[in-house]
Amino acid sequence: MIVIYFFLFGLCMGSFLNVCIYRLPQGDSIAYPPSHCMHCQSRLQMVDLIPVLSYLFLRGRCRQCGTPYSIRYTFVEILTGCLFIWCYTVFGIGFPLIKALILTSFLLVITYIDYDHQLILDKVLLFMAGAGALIECLTPSVGLLSIIAGSLAGGGLLLLIAIASKGGMGGGDIKLATVLGIYLGAKLTLLALFLSFVIGGVVAVFILLFKRKGRRDCIPFGPFIAAGAFLSLLYGQELIRWYWSLCMG
Numbered sequence: 001m002i003v004i005y006f007f008l009f010g011l012c013m014g015s016f017l018n019v020c021i022y023r024l025p026q027g028d029s030i031a032y033p034p035s036h037c038m039h040c041q042s043r044l045q046m047v048d049l050i051p052v053l054s055y056l057f058l059r060g061r062c063r064q065c066g067t068p069y070s071i072r073y074t075f076v077e078i079l080t081g082c083l084f085i086w087c088y089t090v091f092g093i094g095f096p097l098i099k100a101l102i103l104t105s106f107l108l109v110i111t112y113i114d115y116d117h118q119l120i121l122d123k124v125l126l127f128m129a130g131a132g133a134l135i136e137c138l139t140p141s142v143g144l145l146s147i148i149a150g151s152l153a154g155g156g157l158l159l160l161i162a163i164a165s166k167g168g169m170g171g172g173d174i175k176l177a178t179v180l181g182i183y184l185g186a187k188l189t190l191l192a193l194f195l196s197f198v199i200g201g202v203v204a205v206f207i208l209l210f211k212r213k214g215r216r217d218c219i220p221f222g223p224f225i226a227a228g229a230f231l232s233l234l235y236g237q238e239l240i241r242w243y244w245s246l247c248m249g
Contacts, residue, residue, distance in 0.1 A: 006088045007081040011051035013105060014080030018073050021112045024121055040065035051077040080108060083230075090234045095139040100233060102131050103183050107226035110176065114222030120172025125179050132182035142185040150181030150189035157193060173221050180229050188236040196221070196228030 019030050034043055040062060055074045061067060083104050091097040106128040114120050136142055142150075155178030162169035181189045204219060232239075 003085055003088065006084045010081030010084030011077045013084070013101075014077035014108075015049065015051045015073075017080060017105060017108050018076050020109050020124075021076070021116075024109070024124065025113055025117050025119060040067065076108070076112065080105070083108070087234070095135075096141070099132075099135050099139075099141075099183065102135065103128075103233060104230060106131070107230055111223040111226045114172070114220040118170075118218060118220050120170070120176055120222050122175070125172075125175050129179045129182055132179065136182065142183070146185035146187075147182050149186035150184055151178045152181070153186055154178055154181050154189040154193060157190070169221065173225060176222060176225055180225075184229065184232055184236070187240060188232045191236050191239060192225065192228040192232035194228070195231055196224040199227050200224035 016030075019035065023030050035049060045063070052074055055069065055071075058069075060069050060071065060074075062069065084101060087097060087100040087104060091100055106124065109124055110120055110128075113124070136147065155174050158169050158174045158177045162171075162174060177189065177193060180192060184192060200219075200221060203224070207219065
């Protein structure tokens, strides 16, 4: 039963994340004006804000003008709900779960904004860093030395890649890797970056094979860092132990 609650909570959080994803790149407030149709500017009623169900009930269109809404809004809501359940199944109830849900929410916002605009916003990273620091102060789990080492290693590695590739890595990616050190520490941050390169490489091959982009087209790397960070947070310790067992075996 509690799984259902986490899914519903994730749906509601996903609705809020949609607001952040749409408004933050434009410099708009996420609180004002209230949710409204982007075409006719009519304010959405409370019943129109119910995640998923409102989209189905209205058949994906504005109640007032009939303009269709993007299915992606509903997809983000469902994805957030599923990821929240995933976090709960791994961590159970406790402070590690709260940390996982907060990091997951930030990673989703970063993923979609970077996908849409090839941009990782400083203000999102600042709030993400502040939330991570607050969590660490309330429930220490990473340790100050590991945080510093992780931030320096993560940001430094991508900075070196950016210098060596003459701009192949964006400044937002470097800052994101630095902030991840607060949440993951040194080992898991490096693992997250390793996973991001693996995932990014596999996706890039499929993109080129299906000719969705050319070799010179820009592919935002933020979503891959986010995916690597999520997997590292949930399964990083197990992956490291598995790797060492292979090396020692």
